[in-house]
Amino acid sequence: MSSEIIPQFLKAPKTASIVGCPFSGGQPKLGVDKGPIHLVEAGLVNQLEELGWNVKFDGHHQFEDIKFTLSSSSVDSAAPTASSADNDTSTSNHWDPPIGILKNPRLVSRVCEEVAKVVSGHAKKGELPVTLGGDHSLAMGTISGTLDAHPEAGVIWVDAHADINTAATTESGNIHGMPVSFLMGLDGNQQAFSNFNPSPSSQTPFAWIKPVLKPSSIVYIGLRDVDAGEKKILKQNGIKAFSMHDVDRYGIGKVVEMALDHLNANNANPDKLRPIHLSFDVDALDPSVAPSTGTPVRGGLTFREGHYICERIWETGALVGLDLMEVNPSLEDDISVKQTVAVGCSLVRSALGETLL
Ligand SMILES: NC(=[NH2+])NCCC[C@H](N)C(=O)O
Ligand SMILES: [Mn+2]
Ligand SMILES: [Mn+2]
Numbered sequence: 001m002s003s004e005i006i007p008q009f010l011k012a013p014k015t016a017s018i019v020g021c022p023f024s025g026g027q028p029k030l031g032v033d034k035g036p037i038h039l040v041e042a043g044l045v046n047q048l049e050e051l052g053w054n055v056k057f058d059g060h061h062q063f064e065d066i067k068f069t070l071s072s073s074s075v076d077s078a079a080p081t082a083s084s085a086d087n088d089t090s091t092s093n094h095w096d097p098p099i100g101i102l103k104n105p106r107l108v109s110r111v112c113e114e115v116a117k118v119v120s121g122h123a124k125k126g127e128l129p130v131t132l133g134g135d136h137s138l139a140m141g142t143i144s145g146t147l148d149a150h151p152e153a154g155v156i157w158v159d160a161h162a163d164i165n166t167a168a169t170t171e172s173g174n175i176h177g178m179p180v181s182f183l184m185g186l187d188g189n190q191q192a193f194s195n196f197n198p199s200p201s202s203q204t205p206f207a208w209i210k211p212v213l214k215p216s217s218i219v220y221i222g223l224r225d226v227d228a229g230e231k232k233i234l235k236q237n238g239i240k241a242f243s244m245h246d247v248d249r250y251g252i253g254k255v256v257e258m259a260l261d262h263l264n265a266n267n268a269n270p271d272k273l274r275p276i277h278l279s280f281d282v283d284a285l286d287p288s289v290a291p292s293t294g295t296p297v298r299g300g301l302t303f304r305e306g307h308y309i310c311e312r313i314w315e316t317g318a319l320v321g322l323d324l325m326e327v328n329p330s331l332e333d334d335i336s337v338k339q340t341v342a343v344g345c346s347l348v349r350s351a352l353g354e355t356l357l
Contacts, residue, residue: 014052014054014127014128015054015055015125015126015127015128016048016053016054016055016056016127016128016129016130016352017056017057017122017127017128017129017130018040018044018045018055018056018057018130018132019061019115019119019122019129019130019131019132019142020036020037020057020059020060020061020132021036021060021061021115021131021132021133021134021138021141022034022035022036022037022060022061022063023111023133023135023137023138024135025103025104025107025108025111025135025137025175026104026108026135026136026138026174026175026176026179027135027137027174027176027177027294027295028103029294029330029331030330031328031329031330031331032133032134032135032294032326032327032328033134034328034330035132035133035134035325035328035329036060036132036133036134036327037060038329038337038341039324039327039341039345039348040057040060040132042341042342042345043345044132044345044348045057047345047349048130048348048349048352051349051352051354052353053352056122056127061114063107063111063114066107066110066111066114067107069110070095070096070106070110071093071094098173099167099193099196099205100167100173100192101173102167102170102175102178102192103173103174103175104175105175105205105206106205108137108140108175108205109205109206109208112137112138112140112144112209113141113208115131115138115141115142115145116140116141116142116144116145116148116208118141118145119131119142119144119145119146119149119321120144120145120146120148120149121145122145123145123146123149123150123320123321124148124149128319128320128321128322128352129142129146129322130322130324130348130352131321131322131323131325132324132325132344133323133324133325133326133327134325134326135176135294135325135326136159136163136179136279136281136323136325136326137175137176137178137179138179138323138325139157139163139180139183139279139323139325140179140182140183140206140209142277142321142323143155143183143213143277143279143321144183144209144210146275146277146320146321147212147213147277148210149320150275150277150320150321151212152267152268152269152272152274152275153217153276153277153320153321154217154218154219154263154264154266154267154274154275154277155213155217155218155219155276155277155279156218156219156221156259156263156276156277156278156279156309156313157180157218157219157220157221157279157281158220158221158222158278158279158280158281158284158301158306159220159221159222159223159280159281159284160222160223160224160225160281160283160284160295160296160297160300161177161223161225161226161281161283161295161297162180162220162223162227162230162233162234162241163176163177163178163179163180164178164180164181164184164186164230164233164234164239165177165178165181165227165229165230165233166178166186166187166188166189166192166229166233167188167189167192167193168187168188168189168191168192168229169188169229169232169233171227171229176326177227180218181233182206182209182211183209183211183212184211184213184214184215185209185211186233189206193205193206193207214266215237215239216238216240216262216266217263217266218239218240219240219241219242219259219262220239220240220242220243221242221247221255221256221259221284221309222242222243222244222247222284222300222301223241223243223244224244224297224299224300225295225297226243240262242255242258242259244299244300244301247301247305252301252304252305252308252309253308253312256312256313260276260312260313260316263276273317273318274318275318275320276313276316276318276319276321277319277320277321277322277323278309278310278313278319278322278323278351279323279325280306280309280322280323280324280325280347280351281293281325281326282324282325282327282340282344282347283295283296283297283300283326284300284301284306285300285301285302285303285306285343286298286299286300286301286302287300289301289302289303289306289339289343290327290339290340290343290344291331291332291336291339291340292327292328292329292330292331292332292336292337292339292340292341293326293327293328293331293340294326294328294331295326303343306343306347307346307347307350310347310348310350310351311350311351311354311355313351314350314351314352314353319351322348322351322352324344324347324348327340327341327344328340329341
């Protein structure tokens, strides 16, 4: 047989499904909802097609209908129990009052539930869902969706932050700092919602999440701004985390190998490479590389370190889900916005097979 004959399945282009999520309800700063719009306008779809992907994108998701059903249904009996500490009223409103100090709990929950269905639907068809945020609370949706389609998947969470606060530990009440705790079903959340009485037309926020993410199934890379309560949670649950200190000590190459080894060592089926969901918060990068983001923290990943993570995960062949979150085109000047959007696009390309040579 001639070596030029390539099996059909290798020639057939793989399909990536762009899940555009213009959503900002998990944090107070306006503009992060414009992230996915800018990423697509910068030509991401075309760029992925040039890499050989068949790209499905039929517009950004509209969450207006969710807002509408929420605002027209009667507000349930969870009266706001605390006023928000920072006097931030931009994201709370009469139809979605805080629960404890959690802001927009009903909206975030419903939007993520929707995202979970969309992501799981794509994944079950064998497509690669690429979710563009939007704030990182959306990862409750994307990771629920991935785990629904690939129950054995592990998560690599690249971020300056651990996003694992519970209702008992969060100081900000911003749910984008909490998604991992809901995915794991941590205690501090159960209590917060235990005496919640939903009205007949609503349901307890986040009750739809199957808390199936095991502490051994996630690895962090890039951490450098972890709240005291989060540090406790990471320790108590034995969660693997590589901070910037570890990146400095071992180098990014070694860190990614250790992260992959950790996930595969905890694989239920040790003969099979574990599917990987990569959730990339652009604030993992140093603010000099990605300035336009809501919670920048200095001392972050370099341009190459960020891209290396994506390239190496692509090389494993195990990527089944990708998030690119927290690009906020309303922050910083035009040049910074362009730079951040461009870096967001190139991270996605690297995770989808772009190579340097
Ligand atoms: N996805 C993010 N950018 N999260 C930032 C979280 C910051 C802080 N730990 C909080 O809980 O409010
Ligand atoms: Mn972050
Ligand atoms: Mn994050």
